[in-house]
Amino acid sequence: MYRYDAIDKELLTDRSNEFRHQVARRLAGELSEDQFKPLRLMNGLYLQLHAYMLRVCIPYGTLNVAQVRRLAWIARTYDKDYGHFTTRQNIQFHWIKLRDAPDILDALAEVDLHAIQTSGNCIRNTTSDPRAGATAEEIDDPRVWSEAIRQWSTLHPEFSYLPRKFKIAVTASAKDRTAARVHDIGLALRRGRDGTLGFEVMVGGGMGRTPFIGQTIKEFLPATRLLSYLEAVLRVYNRAGRRDNIYKARIKILVSSLGAEEFGRQVEEEWAQIDGARADLPDTELARIRAAFIQPGLEVLPAVSDSYEAARAANPALARFIRNNVSAHKAPGYAIVDVSLKAHDATPGDANFDQLEAIADLAERFGLGDIRVTHEQNLVLPHVKQSDLPALFEGLAAVGLATPNINLVSDIIACPGLDYCALANARAIPVAQSIAQRFLDADRAELVGELKIKISGCINACGHHHVGHIGILGVDKKGEEYYQLTLGGSGAEDASIGKILGPGINADQVAPAVDRLVEVYLAERQGEERFLDTYRRIGMTPFKEAVYVDAH
Amino acid sequence: MALTANRLSEGDVVFWASGQWVDQFAEAELFTEEATAEAAVALAKAQNRVVVDAYLIDVTRSEQGLAPVSYRERLRALGPTNELGHGKQALGGAAITALQAASGAARSTGRLDLIRRK
Amino acid sequence: MSTLIKYTADGATEVENAFVYVVDDEAVPQGADIIVSLSRIKAEGEALLASGVRVGVQIEPADAVEDLAELLPFLALVAVAFPKFRDGRAYTSATLLRQRLGFNGEVRAVGDVLREQAYVMTRCGIDAFVPADGSSAAEWSRAAGHFRHVYQTAADGRTPAYAEQGRR
Secondary structure, three states: OOOOOHHHHHHHHHHHHHHHHHHHHHHOOOOOHHHHHHHHHOOOEEEOOOOEEEEEEOHHHEEEHHHHHHHHHHHHHHOOOEEEEOOOOOEEEEEEOHHHHHHHHHHHHOOOOEOOOOOOOOEOOOEEOOOOOOOOOOOOOHHHHHHHHHHHHOOOOOOOOOOOOEOEEEEOOOOOOOOHHHOOEEEEEEEOOOOOEEEEEEEOOEOOOOOEOOEEEEEEEEHHHHHHHHHHHHHHHHHHOOOOOHHHOOHHHHHHHHOHHHHHHHHHHHHHOOOHHHHOOOHHHHHHHHHHOOOOOOOOOOOOOHHHHHHHHHOHHHHHHHHHHEEEOOOOOEEEEEEOOOOOOOOOOEEEHHHHHHHHHHHHHHOOOEEEEOOOOOEEEEEEEHHHHHHHHHHHHHOOOOOOOOOOOOOOEEOOHHHOOOOOOOOOHHHHHHHHHHOOOHHHHHHHOOOOEEEEOOOOOOOOHHHOOEEEEEEEEOOEEEEEEEEOOEOOOOOEOOEEOOOOEEHHHHHHHHHHHHHHHHHHOOOOOOHHHHHHHHOOHHHHHHHOOOOO | OEEEEEEOOOOOEEEEEOOEEEOOHHHOOOOOOHHHHHHHHHHHHHOOOOEEEEEEEOEEEEOOEEEEOOHHHHHHHHOOOOOOOOOHHHHOOHHHHHHHHHOOOOOOOOOOOOOOOO | OOEEEEEEOOEEEEEEOOOEEOOOOOOOOOOOOEEEEHHHHHHHHHHHHOOOOOEEEEEOOOOOHHHHOOOHHHOOEEEEEEOOOOOOHHHHHHHHHHHOOOOOOEEEEEEOOOHHHHHHHHHOOOOEEOOOOOOOHHHHHHHHOOOOOEOOOOOOOOOEHHHOOOOO
16 A cells, blocks of 8 residues: 655645635635635535535545544544545545535545545546456556556646546556546556556546547557656647537547547647656656555465355355455455445445444454445455455444445445535435335346446436446436436446437336336346346347336 | 525525525525515625525425425425435424425435426 | 736745736837737737847737747747636646746746636746735745645656655
8 A cells, every 4th residue: 555655744734734724715705716616626625505525535446444434533523424435436525514624634634635636627536446456357556557647646737727627547457447438538557569568548538418438549658658648648638628618628528529540649749749757757756656555464375265165155145245245366365345335225335434434443354454445436345365254244244334236236326416416407316225125135136147327416427327237317307307217338348338218207217117127138138148238239129118118 | 586505614505584694494585576686696695705606596385385496495405315314404393394395295215206396 | 017926046026017018909119028919929029029128928828839939039028828717728838938948038927817826837837927816925925835845847847756855
């Protein structure tokens, strides 16, 4: 894990001080709201429906025990005893007061946390694979590069007032767990033919009003040239991105209008003029960052643990948990555990004080103190001994964190929606809960298998509905909440944008519609097909006919 | 119409009532004339150290009482529907119940009710 | 004459702004130091630069600052405009002036120039400011000086964190 040195810590303190001054100036009337708003956004503070919301940065989705405990403390001390994990691996607090924000930032800084650039027209949290350092699938540890980007992008003076927000994701495995192809920049680690490390650079992905899959503008960028190349992309965007219309200001619009080839050419032209010696990280710094991620504490264990196998055989609930929530670790005798924040009656992505404290305890006891956040609003304990899995399971179950539904139908991404968000048109949380209720039967859910449902309360698509196998978009139709379903989206390495199923339906109709879609899938699937695969093979018509069979 | 905003320092939802800001929709001043309402908005916007985002909302009267027309504004006046113990609705009382009932959408467990804009 | 905050090796001081911004279709005032637009310097550069006064050029956000490359040795200053403080294109213009075009004259921020952007402006190589919010030099300095360390290289040449004593 990257450990903050004195320099990193002083940066957080200085930032916190700066914001304290800015808040004081605002409260004293020396700054107008117009002048203050970008400043508070760049410290993660939104004004939402009921209160301010603070979005705390969780760099590339990694947390240590002290940080989790501090987040729990903030939830209890300044909020309503819970936090909400987001689709960018961050955590949000929904009931914050502006006047408390400077103190909260100080409290975060004490454990090397912050809210820097979690909003605003700047470079946001660079996200990555929650299994980094634990999976055998990765070409290299993407956290090394995510940390390099984090530092480079933090308070970057040239790129703090971009045309619009800017999101970067780094993936390192063939299976993409970062949605890199729907990011402004997606970086996929690659090996060159001679074995050198590099990135495939994809630009212009994104969701919202105009969804796009990112286009590859550079097949192989040598890894040591990463920062200078990013500088070139950002500079082209800062100069040429539209500033006349916020709905056309993302880089995806620029890439689409120029074409990927021309955009890539402009980047190359700019890049050629950048002095790598100034702009790229020296090898010493890369080595220093890399050294921080060497995983200590992994023991040499046998691949099979008898006690674990016995417990699994004896306890069907444990067995179900293992089937759905546990994946292979690169080290024999270890496992990667997905912790679901999607209990059927809970708010998707939320964790309360007790749950956060329990996660901290369990990570400390069983997880080498390492906690991750996924972009699907769940948590991961990436380093757990198989022999500890039964005890871990009991610990999670005691606080309602053992729902065995990872990647299943009730593992739904849902944005906070109109219950909380000033931008929303419709509620998302109750819709997610109605679907989860419909599929309470765990056997049926496992029978259905992988089914990624994603719900957004408005076109801004924070719920990633465009890339849901089933996507659900909340719209306002004459003052009522309506929901438009899409099918066939994917945020993984097989990225695709979902297609509209048919006219919007009301909230009560959503869960029954999903039920019918599932029935079509179960009737039509062949072999090992997932829902997404069957849809891709048989197309929209059978699904549409099943949902819209009764004219209304 | 009523005039609503968020408190600058705390962020909570407030309503204009004769030059003061009150927490409960039930106590909000009601405007029937455009001119008076706009005058209040101007005064509110001048209070930029007290509130942010002041704007007028449409209000309607039904047999249960007064309620904002827009569903979004009803949520602001009440609180989130996934946590009935959070937000202004937690206070309970007649005014809150009236607000919930006025929309015809008092939420029962597991069911979704839609609120029709009149 | 408006207030100008100017940075030197000794820090920030308030000085008189001697330069007059001349709108494109207006006659150039006699004997005054002037700032003109990019299109005007392109059209009348020779005449203006031979007139014996100090000449500066104002770069608007959509202007290509590279177009000034050959004129830079003759310019007293380049002003980079912020029509709205949120328009960040001037940060790139200033950066390129310093890092790519090697300009060593004054780079001046004009327009919606506010104290809370003092830090990023300074880091991009801007060394003179016409504040729109009445900031004093002391207030400006304080706002620009909040950060003891910087993570990345920029036009101001500050040592990045990775090159500092603690990390090398």
